Amino acid sequence: MKSVKSMQRISIDPITRLEGHGKIEIFLDENGEVVNAYFQVPELRGFEKFCQGRPVEELARIVPRI
Amino acid sequence: MAKPKVAVYWSAACGGCDVKVLDTNEKILDIAAAVDLLFWPIALDFKYKDVEEMADREIDLCIINGGIRNSEQEHIVKLLRRKSKVVAALGACAISGGIPALANLYDAQSILDYVYHKTTSIDNFQGPLPQPEYDAPEGRLTIPKFYDSVFALDQMIDVQYYIPGCPPPPSLIVKALTAFLQGTLPPPPATVAGEGSVCDECPRERNREAKVKKWKRIAQFTPPADTKKCLLDEGFFCLGPATQAGCEALCIKANIPCEGCMGKPQGVTDRGSKMLSYIASLTDASTEEEAKKILNDVVDQAGLLYRFDLPKSLIGGRRKE
Numbered sequence: 053m054k055s056v057k058s059m060q061r062i063s064i065d066p067i068t069r070l071e072g073h074g075k076i077e078i079f080l081d082e083n084g085e086v087v088n089a090y091f092q093v094p095e096l097r098g099f100e101k102f103c104q105g106r107p108v109e110e111l112a113r114i115v116p117r118i
Numbered sequence: 119m120a121k122p123k124v125a126v127y128w129s130a131a132c133g134g135c136d137v138k139v140l141d142t143n144e145k146i147l148d149i150a151a152a153v154d155l156l157f158w159p160i161a162l163d164f165k166y167k168d169v170e171e172m173a174d175r176e177i178d179l180c181i182i183n184g185g186i187r188n189s190e191q192e193h194i195v196k197l198l199r200r201k202s203k204v205v206a207a208l209g210a211c212a213i214s215g216g217i218p219a220l221a222n223l224y225d226a227q228s229i230l231d232y233v234y235h236k237t238t239s240i241d242n243f244q245g246p247l248p249q250p251e252y253d254a255p256e257g258r259l260t261i262p263k264f265y266d267s268v269f270a271l272d273q274m275i276d277v278q279y280y281i282p283g284c285p286p287p288p289s290l291i292v293k294a295l296t297a298f299l300q301g302t303l304p305p306p307p308a309t310v311a312g313e314g315s316v317c318d319e320c321p322r323e324r325n326r327e328a329k330v331k332k333w334k335r336i337a338q339f340t341p342p343a344d345t346k347k348c349l350l351d352e353g354f355f356c357l358g359p360a361t362q363a364g365c366e367a368l369c370i371k372a373n374i375p376c377e378g379c380m381g382k383p384q385g386v387t388d389r390g391s392k393m394l395s396y397i398a399s400l401t402d403a404s405t406e407e408e409a410k411k412i413l414n415d416v417v418d419q420a421g422l423l424y425r426f427d428l429p430k431s432l433i434g435g436r437r438k439e
């Protein structure tokens with residue numbers, strides 16, 4: 053593993069032209085080569101939780117808003 | 119003359135509001151030609167950095183959809199507020215939390231726990247939850263802090279205009295943008311919608327004598343053969359009388375009771391209690407006990423009465439598990 057100090061970082065924040073939220077962090081070494089890249093999803097709404105216990109036919113009206 | 123500068127942003131949203139901006143069909147071309155778009159994540163490749171570099175009040179009109187669910191969204195809407203002369207909230211999520219605010223019935227911890235540990239589709243054998251900060255070998259990674267509740271946009275920043283709906287009808291988006299371009303927007307704060315309630319736009323007619331013995335679920339729904347019969351009178355939770363006009367009763371024309379996405383009509387403080395008073399007066403009971411029993415049979419009252427506006431409701435949300 054390269055030392056953290058020499059890592060250069062490129063942030064793509066936000067990623068665009070798609071439905072949803074995301075960002076990408078790319079780490080480069082001293083020669084400009086990609087060492088690692090992280091795709092992050094900075095979003096959660098929790099439909100999994102708040103759909104519980106609701107009448108099943110109402111879900112047809114709730115989940116289109118995911 | 120320089121074109122007005124416009125930005126569009128989404129926070130805790132589904133993308134439906136952005137799609138409705140595009141659903142203005144060929145008018146989108148006129149809109150695009152009439153303004154300079156400075157930021158619009160779903161459609162254009164501008165970054166948060168570009169917004170930070172703008173002068174204060176550089177944006178003439180900033181249209182924001184989605185509620186505020188995490189620290190990044192709070193940060194960006196506050197940044198956009200500073201960079202904008204006028205802010206408009208587009209859609210139920212921005213105006214009053216919307217569907218994602220049904221999560222306000224639970225706290226952050228129980229949502230995270232369910233989503234990342236308990237859903238049947240997840241295999242998180244080591245059990246970590248997303249952390250706001252994570253030290254990767256190459257450097258620190260950050261994601262926003264997930265808040266305990268969803269907030270409406272105007273609970274975070276000043277909002278001048280409201281364009282309601284979930285999603286808002288393209289006709290209202292065109293109406294608002296045309297007024298903006300012509301300089302004829304009403305004095306703020308103002309809602310760009312229709313006059314009165316959804317009942318005023320509905321082809322069905324309420325019968326003032328109607329009484330309901332049992333409230334039904336939409337699963338039991340077969341449209342009354344008489345297309346003039348009001349769905350509320352027939353025992354379905356149709357939120358028309360407690361919902362802002364402007365959608366032209368789209369759902370009811372498709373035989374679906376109104377779920378209230380246009381939000382509360384002007385002058386109403388708490389939409390759920392307003393609707394409940396209609397429901398109570400229609401309920402056919404001779405004693406209070408009987409009325410309570412009939413109403414208690416309704417499954418998920420919170421989800422029916424406050425589907426789009428828990429953050430703006432008097433009940434507020436949160437129930438103990």
Ligand code: SF4
Pocket residue numbers: 117130131132133134135136183184208209210211212216217283284285286
């Ligand atoms: S108001 Fe409705 S259409 Fe707009 S972002 Fe929210 S859920 Fe989607």
Ligand code: SF4
Pocket residue numbers: 316317318320321322323324347348349350351356357358359367370375376
């Ligand atoms: S309650 Fe619903 S069906 Fe009845 S008139 Fe109003 S909007 Fe139409």
